[in-house]
Amino acid sequence: MLDIVHLLAKGGPVMVPLAVCSLLAATVVIERFFALRHADRGGEELIALIRRAYRSGDGKRSLAKCEQIGGPVARVLAAGLRAYLRNESVTPAMEEQTLADQRELNRRLVVLDTIVTLAPLLGLLGTVLGMISAFKIISVSGTSHPTGITGGVAEALIATASGLAIAIFALVGYNWCRDKLRQITEEIELRATQLENLLGVCSREFGTAGEAGRRSRDRRAAQHEGIVPGSRRAARVSGETGAPKMAAQRDREEAPVAH
Secondary structure (H helix, E strand, O other), X not given: OHHHHHHHHOOOOOHHHHHHHHHHHHHHHHHHHXXXXXXXXXXXXXXXXXXXXXXXXXXXXXXXXXXXXXXXXHHHHHHHHHHHHXXXXXXXXXXXXXXXXXXXXXXXXXXXXXXHHHHHHHHHHHHHHHHHHHHHHHHHHOOOOHHHHHHHHHHHHHHHHHHHHHHHHHHHHHHHHHHHHHHXXXXXXXXXXXXXXXXXXXXXXXXXXXXXXXXXXXXXXXXHOOOOOOOHHHHHHHHHHHHHHHHHHHHHHHOOOOO
C-alpha cells in the first residue's frame, strides 16, 4: 500500500486535484447506488393494492399505503390518488410530482459528469508538466543525468494513467446511474398510466370519488343479503315490495267519498 502511495506521489503536483476527484467520484457513486438501486421497485404491488382497495370502496387505505412506502413511484401514485379523492385532475398532479422527483434523482450526477471530463485533462496537464521537467534537466545538464530525465517522464506517465483511471471509474458509475434513472422513469410512466386507467374505470362505474365508497358499500350490503344489484332477483324483490303499495293506493282511489 505504501509503495502505491509512494509511486503516485511521483506524479507531481497535479496528483492533488486528481486525488480530490477520485474521492468525490467514489462518494457520489456509492451514495447514488444506495439511493437508486431499489427506487423502481414496488409499483406492481401498489397498483394491485389500489385496485383491491377501490373495489372494496376504501380508496383512502391505498393512499395511506403509498405514503407509508415512499419512493418515487409511490409518491407519484399518492399524488394521483390525492387529486382523485379531491375530485381534481389526476394527470397534472402526477406530472408535477414526477418533475419534483426527477430533481432529487438527478442530484450530484453533474459531479460525475464533470470528473469524467476533468480527470483526463488533469492527467494531460501532469504529462505536460513532467515533460517540461525532463526537458529542463536536459537543457541544464545534457544527457549526463539520465535519472532526472526518466524521473520527468515517469511523472508524466503516472499523472496520465491516474487521470484516465479516475475518468473510467467515474464514467462507469455515471452510465449506471443514467440507466437506472431511465428504468425508474419508465416505471413511473407505466404505473401512472395504469393508475389513470384504473381511476377512469372507477369513475365510470361509481361516478365521483365521493360516491365510489357509498355505492361500493351498497353493493356489498346487497350481496350480503343475497341480492345482486341489477339481477332478476333484485327486480323481483323490488316488484314484490312495490305491489302491496300500489294495491293500497288503488283502493284509496276507488273508495267512495263520504258526503
